Amino acid sequence: MNEAIQRDIQAINAIEAIPHIMEILASTLRLRFICVARVTEEAWTMCSVLDNAEFGLSPGDELEIETTFCRTVRANRKEIVINHASADNEYRENPIPIMYGFESYFSYPLYDAKGEFFGTLCGLDPEPRELRTEAVHGQVSAFAKLISNQILLNDHIEQTLTQLSDAKNMARLQEQYIAILGHDIRTPLSSIQIGISFLDDLIKDSEVASTVQVPVFKAVSRMKNSVQRMSRLIEDTMDFTHTRVGQGLPVKLAVSNNLSQQINYTVEELATAYPKSSIRIHVDITRPLICDDKRICQLLSNLLKNALIHGDMSYPVYVKVLTNSNDFILSVQNSGTPISDESKARLFQPFWRKESNRQNEGLGLGLFIASEIAKAHKGTLGVNSDYNGTEFTLRFPLQTVSSNIFES
Template sequence: MNALIEKDIQTIQSIEAVPHIMKMLSDTTGLRFICVARVTDEKWTTCAVLDGVNFDLHPGDELDISTTFCIQVKRSTQPIVIQHASKDDHYRKSEIPIMYGFESYFSFPIYTKDGHFFGTLCGLDPLPAKLETIEIQQQIKSFAELISRQIEADEKLISAESDLFDEKVAAKLRDQYIAILGHDLRTPLSALTMGVDFLKDHVTDATSQKILARMDNSATRMKRLISDVMDLTRGKMGNGMELNVKTVNNLQDMLTHTVDELSGLHPQRAIQTNIDVKGTLSCDPERIAQLLSNLLINAIVHGDPQQAIEVTATIENGLFSLSVSNGGEPIRPAVIDKLFQPFWRNESDKQTGGLGLGLFIASQITSAHDGSLTVSSDEHRTVFAFQATLGLNAIES
């Protein structure tokens, strides 16, 4: 017996209603042998059986398909009902009733969820029974359809359980992945950064200092890449962007520090600021600073290096606004629609070495703060603008 047939037998065996259906049919029709059979072009296999006439058939037992009427049901998709075989003009000459010694018989088709033929609900008895009534045949048909629906429900349950198992496995792998990024990579990277800082304080020659500066920049970039991937994993595949919302009164200082930090890493780029955020706000300040950092890096990478980048942060009418603008080629509308997708890059972009996650993460931070992040671009400036209601006791500019 092949594995698929075994699976089909298990499916029928797992349907709690099947034994009750067979018992009710036996009581209603008077037939003492009722079974559910898996029928293919090659085999007839018992899946479930109620045997009151000692035919000695058990689940898994097979019959020569050519010696059954079920193959005709499969091919025609029509049921067969025989009330008294030896007196039936059509079936009295058939060898099948004689071979199995029955007078009354029925076989109704059963289907899977996709409409494929599964097998039959069939019954027989050595004694004739009154089967050729609309009520009896409608009841048999209803029970066959009920089994078909139960097979469909079982297949959906198995599929759902498989999806749930896959999701549990994916969640476990995701947690392990975050743990690797958060510990196994960050820990040695921190040690490397500390070593660089130590050497910068003790090595004086210009060449070594230049090399250490490059190493420091690379370590900073690696930290940012690790953070970006962790945010993607948590935000895109996990439970959303994590926030640590708190009351802050130094957001202006944090934003200014973010600009200063990137200015130090890119001294060749002119960055003009107008940051005027006073008062007490409720937000995740580290995430807001990260949003600014991502928008500013995007402007540095993609903007015209000959034109200054402008950073503005204000509070007006209870609304916190943060914008980053740069000169350069305008962004086409078709491209704007894709900017916030993870890992997406314009084919014409220069090789930046990034993962293409900065704007996606910026959009996730925006959503987590119930804000908006818009893009406008023309031949003069490209502007990324974030707005959100963060104020508790903000002093408007």
């Protein structure tokens, strides 16, 4: 048996309705043998069977095509129905009923997803049965059409799953490529960064500074900003691909000794970058905790930068970080236009940005990465937004984190 026929048998056996159809036909028509067969020009192969006549045929068994009426059904694309073979002028001398020992018989064509002949729905019994009636024809032809439609549906489902699998594999390859590319770009970028740092240190020298013109200062400053932005984009891309290719965002959980200091440094860094904005910070970490300091500060930076860009600059941005008896809580709140419910539903999706904000720098990964950092700490990142302000809040349970130290 070739692989194509094996797949056809599996496809028929995957159709849950077929055993029920055979039971119904056997009961209503009083036939002891019902089957679905795959019929080609060369072979007749059993796919599914209800054998109460004990003919001994099982799925995968084959019959010589010349010894079946299904060959004729295949050639004519038309059913064959026999009530009483030994008394029928057309079939009483035919060797096929004698060979298999049946008197009543039907065989209806089945079609595949391409509309081509697939096989037959057959029924027979050693005793005569009244099968040549409109009622029987309507019932059997309806079931044959149902099976054909199910073959078509299953084929479409299989094609869709194959296409989906191909698309997933392609997406995974693309993500792996991005990860490799991001990793390889870091090396030349680091060399550029070293060169810019050398130039920056050089022009800060009092003797050299007097001979350097203003445009040079500006050029080096722009280069530094460009490299920093490239570095952020690469880091965001690498983090994104980690969530797709790996098992989530990698974190290194450890006992935090100076998180308060690092949080203050992160806020100061952004305050320098956005001098026209006002940031109010309150840090009250009273308990030791286990976290990834770097990732927590990355989350804070993403949230704070988002607030500074989208908030009303005439009002301060509030940063609060604290621990209570159970949780670590970090929140960033800004004033401004409330976030719509539609936008809330998509805020933490990768690459999503409001149409009005398409010109802002970045890939639209900041909030997505922040949410992944929260998940990596077994916590949540939520948002509340109304006319009183917009507040993003990270919360994770101290006891859960402290009992699940891991590195991924």
